[in-house]
Amino acid sequence: MSLKADFLEIQKTKVKEIETIIEEFLPKEEGYQKVIMEAMGYSLLAGGKRLRPMLMKETYLLFSGGEERKEEISALHAFMAAQEMIHTYSLVHDDLPAMDDDDYRRGRKTTHVVYGEDMGILAGDALLNYAFETALKAFAAAPDQSEKIAQALKILGRKAGIYGMIGGQVIDVKETGHAVSKEVLDTIYELKTAALIESSMMIGAVLGGAKEEEIIEVGRIAENVGLAFQIQDDILDVTGTTETLGKPVHSDEKNEKTTYVTLFGIEKAKEIVEDKSRSAVLKLKGLPGDHTYLEQLFRQLIYREK
């Protein structure tokens, strides 16, 4: 088996583990909440790369010396599930008719198409609220770690909110249809995409016991990965097909969005992806622990074809 095939096998196992963790944290009671729980689960269990929880756990392992310390790992699992809920709610609301108006996501109908627009709004709200409820379970899971948990909660909230993902969404919405400078585009990408990658890795570092300056360095690495990931998205929107991506292509053109491809062309955009990727890997080598898997994951994310 080549290294690549090995990596894909390991990744598959890790994705399965993450999906088990997410399912464990999903609300299970039935009765009156059955509809909303179905709608939450519909989007949350629709597959996907599980990138954010995976980055969180892998970063934790760097700082824990590869160990899964009992209480810490329970707290970490709560944050992994919470982060995936935040990511998912943002997709559910982003797909709404008043936003990007997308009918398909990951090859299946979007939440509001299946459950109605009102339930799409409520399912998104429910996922965001439940994300915080889930992360708060870390206190019970690891009573001795409450200082670290409070710090992790703060990062989770800030990077998801107006100083992070939502802030990016707002500029994106406001600027769609307008020509946008590289500076504004970078701000959108930094907030809309990189922020959750950053909080994922930073929370892993915090719970793993990283020092303050290490947490900052982890944030920088994640920023590079996030930006490269988003620019690759721009490239795939032009070069990919609906079949491989599981979502409509040329949506940027349809929505008159400025992207790295419209600003610089495909070749230059690819070079920038390459630069940011190299920078992330280089910085990663300065962190403790075994980086083999994370490095391969970065490369896969950045050079993915879907």
Added chain:
Amino acid sequence: MSLKADFLEIQKTKVKEIETIIEEFLPKEEGYQKVIMEAMGYSLLAGGKRLRPMLMKETYLLFSGGEERKEEISALHAFMAAQEMIHTYSLVHDDLPAMDDDDYRRGRKTTHVVYGEDMGILAGDALLNYAFETALKAFAAAPDQSEKIAQALKILGRKAGIYGMIGGQVIDVKETGHAVSKEVLDTIYELKTAALIESSMMIGAVLGGAKEEEIIEVGRIAENVGLAFQIQDDILDVTGTTETLGKPVHSDEKNEKTTYVTLFGIEKAKEIVEDKSRSAVLKLKGLPGDHTYLEQLFRQLIYREK
């Protein structure tokens, strides 16, 4: 001055204090987040009764013996602002075209009418996310109270989510246009309206140092208040005017909603309000501290004409 006039004066002062607290916690930086901050502030600073933060603080004072202990009160203020943000986001999303489709609220245009539907969705998301960011500030404000703060956060999240307010919204949306039994209606009211009143008073109790059984009793009182408040809303929707209420009347009829008035008629509905109100006041007398103000507040809320 009559007792009533005294009460109204005191209340006015308290509302002003609360609004100052909320403004302090509102995000202030400008730049790229300016639009979203404006949209958040537009709904959050639109006036209103400030009922939930007021109940939170008054309940705190019962258990603190009327004292405002420095660290505790800072933590409490963060939760007061957070709760009002949660309440406000729920109104913003509830008014959206895909939900109740209301153009007016508290006598002014609703958020999505002023800022567009996409910004209405995002402003609601931003308020919910920022509510948790705000409540989390309690940890820094009162480092010695982290156990109580974690307990308060748990209550805040649960009563706002699928086991509380959002759960109520979901049944409400699903059942609009259908005949609904008293049992289902009670569940909707308990979740949609009473849940946030409960968490407000319970969080006040927790931070004031109430014992476990006192926190439970506070929850029962708040449930009675919340149900009476909602049934009074049903009554006002039939007997009030757009001018006094600052929102359209007869909206329940328009939306084919089952209410206490459609189930029991106005007179019987008024009796039920009276019963629940009496029960709340009676239980309140069993709690420590000076209940004068809270009792008057309950009466005002329940017998309000707007």
